[in-house]
Amino acid sequence: MTKKNLIVLDIDDTLTKSEDKHTDSLLFAMKHFGITEVNTDWKTYKNATDSYIFSVNYEKTHQKKFDFGFIPEFEKVMTEHFLSYPDTPEIEGAQKMVDFFINETNYGVCFATGSILQPAFLKLQQANINLIPQVLEASNTIFTREDIVKSAIEKAKNYYHTSNFENIISFGDGLWDVTTAKNLDIHFVGVNDKNISDFKKMNIKHHISNWTQFNLNDTEKKLGIK
Incomplete structure (x- = not known):
């Protein structure tokens, strides 16, 4: 697709x-x-x-x-x-929202994490997040966040059979996620409140506490996509 x-x-x-x-x-x-x-x-x-x-x-x-x-x-x-810990729960609304992106929008998804690969797979599986292994990039062979995100985007191009995406929105909870998005000149939305002071210092355009607050049309307007 x-x-x-x-x-x-x-x-x-x-x-x-x-x-x-x-x-x-x-x-x-x-x-x-x-x-x-x-x-x-x-x-x-x-x-x-x-x-x-x-x-x-x-x-x-x-x-x-x-x-x-x-x-x-x-x-x-x-x-x-x-694996010695109890199973990983989702951030509220994440499972439903990933399904929404995949099944009901013109947005594809990819996963870019600073984690080592196998724990990343486990987190998504345990939280029942719709995982597409072909578009997940981790840090097993890559040091930098920028190169991880770029690799994930290239994997997504192959998976979705396109040479270019009109708009790319990155979602993350940390300062390094904002910095990476800025360095790669892609849109960014902050998730979670734990680093909200960093988000404010970086003047991000949009932030959600969890995925139950997410609205695609509202997000696109705030990011200047619409």
Whole structure:
């Protein structure tokens, strides 16, 4: 099915209530690699992605170069720890809204997350979010948020059989999501209230506390699409 426009979706605390157990699983996997002292102020990192945070702390701890070959074992340990938690709930209204985009609008969807891949799949599956694996990009082989989003968009072009989307709207809960959207010159909508002060500082045009507040026509008007 061809789509004229595209929705780019972050996952943790945008679609699923998963940030805390994600963080715990990330730290658990780093401990498996002998990393016990970790700066958890993610805003201080150049790239807020699991692979980059792992790489920085690996090199700091072991004083040797990080290798992406570590990722499969890291992913396995992180995923197993993530599974020790109860199932992940959705952010209110997320499941219904993703279905709405896919089935009732001219917007396709793709998923762009700083998470490692398998925990990202689990969050969406546990929350019963309509997952299209072909359009999900994670940080297994990519450090930067910008490259993750660009890769997700390219996957969406292939999936929806188009060379270009007329409008792209990114949805996210964090400062890095706003920054990435601005760097890529795409529209942005803030989700969740936990970083609302950052959203205000960045002068975003639209924000929702959860997906029950979302209205497509209202959003398009606020973003200047209509």
